[in-house]
Amino acid sequence: MSRKNEISKILEDELLQKVTKPTRYTGGEHNQVKKDGSQVDVTMAFAFPDVYEVGMSHLGLRILYHLINEQPRMAMERVFAPWPDMEKAMRSRGVPLFSLESRRPLTEFDVLGFTLQYEMSYSNILNMLDLAGIPLFAEERGDGDPLIMAGGPCAVNPEPVAPFLDLILLGEGEETLPRVLQTIADFKSETAFPAGGADCGGEQVETGAASPQTGKAHRGDRSRRETLLLRLAAIPGVYVPAFYRPEYEENGRFLGTKPMRPGVPEKVKKQIVTDLDKAYFPTTSLVPFMDVIHDRVMLEVLRGCSRACRFCQAGSIYRPVRERSPETLKRQAEELVKATGYDEIALTSLSTADYTCVEPLIKELIATHAGQKVGLSLPSLRVDAFSVDLAKEVQKVRKTGLTFAPEAGTQRLRDVINKGVTESDLMETVESAFSSGWTGLKLYFMIGLPTETEEDLEGIARLAEQVVYKGTAILREKGIKKSVRVTVSTSSFVPKAQTPFQWEPQAAMADLEAKQAFLKQRLRDRRISYNWHDAQISFLEAVFAKGDRRLAQVLHRAWQKGCVFDGWSEFFRYDTWMEAFRECGVDPAEYAYRAIGYDDPLPWDHLDFGVSRQYLIREHKNALAASLTRDCRVDSCAGCGVCPTLGVSIDLRGGDHVPSPDRL
Amino acid sequence: MFRVRIAFSKQDPVRWLSHLDTQKAFERAMRRAAIPLAFSEGFNPHPKIAFASALAVGIVSFGEYVDIDLAESVDPEAVKERLQKAMPEGFGIHGVKAVPPGTQALMAAVNRAQYRLRAPLQEPFDEAAISEALTRSLAETSWLVEREGKKGVSTREIRPGLFQLSGSRTDDAVLLEMLVQTGSEGNVRPEEVLEAVCRYGRLLVDRERVRILRLGLFVAQGERLLTPMDVL
Numbered sequence: 001m002s003r004k005n006e007i008s009k010i011l012e013d014e015l016l017q018k019v020t021k022p023t024r025y026t027g028g029e030h031n032q033v034k035k036d037g038s039q040v041d042v043t044m045a046f047a048f049p050d051v052y053e054v055g056m057s058h059l060g061l062r063i064l065y066h067l068i069n070e071q072p073r074m075a076m077e078r079v080f081a082p083w084p085d086m087e088k089a090m091r092s093r094g095v096p097l098f099s100l101e102s103r104r105p106l107t108e109f110d111v112l113g114f115t116l117q118y119e120m121s122y123s124n125i126l127n128m129l130d131l132a133g134i135p136l137f138a139e140e141r142g143d144g145d146p147l148i149m150a151g152g153p154c155a156v157n158p159e160p161v162a163p164f165l166d167l168i169l170l171g172e173g174e175e176t177l178p179r180v181l182q183t184i185a186d187f188k189s190e191t192a193f194p195a196g197g198a199d200c201g202g203e204q205v206e207t208g209a210a211s212p213q214t215g216k217a218h219r220g221d222r223s224r225r226e227t228l229l230l231r232l233a234a235i236p237g238v239y240v241p242a243f244y245r246p247e248y249e250e251n252g253r254f255l256g257t258k259p260m261r262p263g264v265p266e267k268v269k270k271q272i273v274t275d276l277d278k279a280y281f282p283t284t285s286l287v288p289f290m291d292v293i294h295d296r297v298m299l300e301v302l303r304g305c306s307r308a309c310r311f312c313q314a315g316s317i318y319r320p321v322r323e324r325s326p327e328t329l330k331r332q333a334e335e336l337v338k339a340t341g342y343d344e345i346a347l348t349s350l351s352t353a354d355y356t357c358v359e360p361l362i363k364e365l366i367a368t369h370a371g372q373k374v375g376l377s378l379p380s381l382r383v384d385a386f387s388v389d390l391a392k393e394v395q396k397v398r399k400t401g402l403t404f405a406p407e408a409g410t411q412r413l414r415d416v417i418n419k420g421v422t423e424s425d426l427m428e429t430v431e432s433a434f435s436s437g438w439t440g441l442k443l444y445f446m447i448g449l450p451t452e453t454e455e456d457l458e459g460i461a462r463l464a465e466q467v468v469y470k471g472t473a474i475l476r477e478k479g480i481k482k483s484v485r486v487t488v489s490t491s492s493f494v495p496k497a498q499t500p501f502q503w504e505p506q507a508a509m510a511d512l513e514a515k516q517a518f519l520k521q522r523l524r525d526r527r528i529s530y531n532w533h534d535a536q537i538s539f540l541e542a543v544f545a546k547g548d549r550r551l552a553q554v555l556h557r558a559w560q561k562g563c564v565f566d567g568w569s570e571f572f573r574y575d576t577w578m579e580a581f582r583e584c585g586v587d588p589a590e591y592a593y594r595a596i597g598y599d600d601p602l603p604w605d606h607l608d609f610g611v612s613r614q615y616l617i618r619e620h621k622n623a624l625a626a627s628l629t630r631d632c633r634v635d636s637c638a639g640c641g642v643c644p645t646l647g648v649s650i651d652l653r654g655g656d657h658v659p660s661p662d663r664l
Numbered sequence: 665m666f667r668v669r670i671a672f673s674k675q676d677p678v679r680w681l682s683h684l685d686t687q688k689a690f691e692r693a694m695r696r697a698a699i700p701l702a703f704s705e706g707f708n709p710h711p712k713i714a715f716a717s718a719l720a721v722g723i724v725s726f727g728e729y730v731d732i733d734l735a736e737s738v739d740p741e742a743v744k745e746r747l748q749k750a751m752p753e754g755f756g757i758h759g760v761k762a763v764p765p766g767t768q769a770l771m772a773a774v775n776r777a778q779y780r781l782r783a784p785l786q787e788p789f790d791e792a793a794i795s796e797a798l799t800r801s802l803a804e805t806s807w808l809v810e811r812e813g814k815k816g817v818s819t820r821e822i823r824p825g826l827f828q829l830s831g832s833r834t835d836d837a838v839l840l841e842m843l844v845q846t847g848s849e850g851n852v853r854p855e856e857v858l859e860a861v862c863r864y865g866r867l868l869v870d871r872e873r874v875r876i877l878r879l880g881l882f883v884a885q886g887e888r889l890l891t892p893m894d895v896l
Contacts (some may be wrong), residue, residue, distance in 0.1 A: 008868060012874070013873055014872065016680055016722065018720045022722070023680050023681060023685065026677040026680050027677065028677035028678065028752065028753055029752065030675075030689075030692070030693075030696075030753075045722045230722075246714045287692060287752075289678070289680075289681050289688070289689060289752070290681075290682070290685055324828065338698075339696070340692065340696070341691070341692030341693060341694070341695035341696040341750070342695075343691070343692075343695070357692060372695060372700075373701070373703050373709050373711075374695075398707070398708055399707040399708060400710070430882070529864065561763075563835070654811065661888040
């Protein structure tokens with residue numbers, strides 16, 4: 001019996017009936033693509049280091065899955081992190097991690113591609129490699145092992161996970177990934193690079209050559225692997241960490257990252273799609289059986305955001321703004337509804353209300369789809385009355401909740417972070433929402449932002465109360481008996497690479513907890529409920545967001561001690577993490593709490609995301625002066641450097657562009 | 665309003681779908697097939713889809729039924745053809761009939777379920793030993809089994825809800841075929857019948873590796889067993 005059939009048999013006969021939510025592991029969803037592995041030149045497993053329902057909500061997976069599978073000689077399958085009950089069952093039965101489509105062990109794939117969506121999923125990457133029986137460290141892997149690749153937003157600073165990865169794609173993968181896979185396919189046909197069907201067994205671990213850096217043994221020969229990686233490193237946007245070395249002073253001070261091989265670029269530049277309207281977008285989509293987080297058609301209306309909020313990494317790394325044309329979007333919406341049978345279309349982007357002429361687009365989409373009871377949803381709304389109008393339009397088919405993100409409690413702090421929202425904007429928005437029939441809404445804020453004082457926290461409470469008063473007055477006027485519900489959520493600010501706040505320290509954990517306690521105490525009105533994020537998780541997120549390669553050993557140690565699913569508070573084990581830091585002699589506070597100087601080398605300096613250092617410094621200074629920077633779509637260019645560096649420009653397709661007055 | 669009754673099967677890989685997942689799968693397939701669903705009124709309109717009986721996760725079935733309300737009348741043959749093309753792999757659409765107004769609700773009508781169950785034997789019982797175990801257990805007039813519910817474990821009497829039972833041996837497993845009560849008058853589960861046969865008949869099986877197949881759902885009218893399609 002082949003390994004694949006054996007896995008299938010154990011699954012069907014034993015494991016699936018034991019675990020919660022078995023459809024996490026069965027595959028077979030509508031629009032799944034199943035290819036015969038022997039009929040393609042290169043195989044990749046897209047690995048999402050979190051549970052199925054999180055991973056299946058990821059638009060990037062949906063795009064790349066169909067993009068690659070539409071190439072006749074390439075195949076992409078999927079794998080997610082098994083939930084702990086399944087992991088336990090698999091380990092006890094000796095079942096290796098397998099792909100959903102063909103149920104083949106991951107060792108039979110040429111490439112395993114992880115997406116780095118958030119720092120707290122890193123331990124799951126190690127766990128998945130281990131479950132697959134693949135050596136964790138890149139230098140331990142030989143010619144017989146799959147190439148371990150990664151991409152996604154955390155590739156902005158992948159250094160803490162770099163030692164586990166063979167190659168990392170920077171930027172948007174639509175164009176780079178097929179190129180990378182083609183290069184691998186070509187190399188395989190030239191050299192019979194084994195990859196699939198690994199021929200070096202475990203016993204070669206002992207005989208394998210020791211690595212000069214760590215003394216770790218690797219499996220058999222890896223000369224062909226090196227040659228292939230060199231060839232891949234020549235593709236723009238491909239970063240091969242092994243070809244770069246971080247340098248440190250004797251006292252441990254980081255000095256910078258230098259290329260180690262002739263021919264590899266000094267700086268790896270991220271790649272982006274220049275014409276989003278013409279870029280590939282699937283007209284079909286997997287339809288999960290179980291409830292996933294985003295269980296609907298995801299229609300990407302635009303990419304990028306130029307509002308320049310200073311804390312926002314996405315706003316920095318997905319620049320410039322590129323829109324799809326309404327014609328393209330209407331066609332894609334229609335095809336996707338037909339292909340999936342979903343009853344909802346989400347207009348996704350970082351800020352959908354910013355799409356030029358979003359209103360006519362929404363009206364037309366509703367007109368086309370309401371008959372079939374297919375509704376729309378807008379996951380990201382601005383704080384303005386216009387957004388409420390859009391939401392009103394949308395809820396004609398199906399009622400939706402309303403969420404707004406003023407982010408900070410006072411005008412001063414909102415100016416610091418460049419969130420172009422005023423109190424009157426918010427009150428106008430809220431008035432419009434309650435007048436339009438909503439009786440509850442959610443407000444998002446951040447705590448621990450640079451320069452924050454008690455007044456700013458008090459501001460959060462005050463705003464929430466004002467919203468409640470306003471809502472109560474309006475409901476009373478309208479004769480509605482129902483009580484107003486306002487949910488306030490705070491997350492803790494995490495300074496991120498490639499943002500104007502990258503030099504800022506994170507607020508101390510104890511301070512964050514004190515701030516949460518303050519708000520909990522202040523927000524006692526029973527019409528307000530208050531949620532907050534675990535400060536310990538935010539601390540670790542900050543450590544990894546700005547970390548360097550020395551964190552890899554800590555991550556490895558924490559995983560050995562049993563850390564997985566760190567983003568899930570029921571599994572997060574802070575004390576175990578701290579033990580791991582201690583045992584490795586690494587001080588996490590050094591990463592999270594150090595204020596970095598403008599001239600200090602940064603662990604991500606060798607990765608070029610297009611946004612210039614001068615711009616980020618200028619923006620940081622503007623922040624401290626509470627001075628606003630305007631939206632470059634409607635105002636003059638702020639000189640972030642992305643357009644000239646990447647050879648692109650802002651691309652607005654939504655129609656004749658009329659700057660709306662509420663925009664900064 | 666126009667209602668259709670659909671006979672379907674549920675095999676790999678969709679046998680792992682929950683009741684709710686199955687309902688969603690139908691709703692989405694109907695939309696893909698461009699068969700106009702009827703919706704409830706209200707803020708969150710939902711389609712009217714009613715199954716004969718919930719099927720436990722993991723059980724393969726050859727005889728499931730669902731009633732779906734349509735916004736306009738559609739030829740049942742066309743529904744069958746279009747729906748089969750639109751359903752996820754593992755679902756088979758075996759028949760579609762129009763449901764005349766005034767027909768008894770599907771869930772209320774169905775009262776019998778037929779199962780086949782396969783359990784690996786833990787000791788080398790032969791054919792004769794199995795039939796002896798059956799005889800011995802059927803001689804008991806009371807079968808008490810424990811069932812875990814929302815309010816903890818309760819003891820239930822299932823013997824009156826068992827109408828037919830036969831057993832045989834295949835490879836190293838016992839095969840049981842049974843007709844049991846289902847629906848509003850009470851449900852007897854196939855694994856409970858196995859539990860009783862093991863206890864009262866002293867049979868040893870591996871309860872972790874049981875495979876269950878639902879052969880069909882029926883409407884018992886006196887001595888006659890009709891399918892939910894027959895009664896239309």
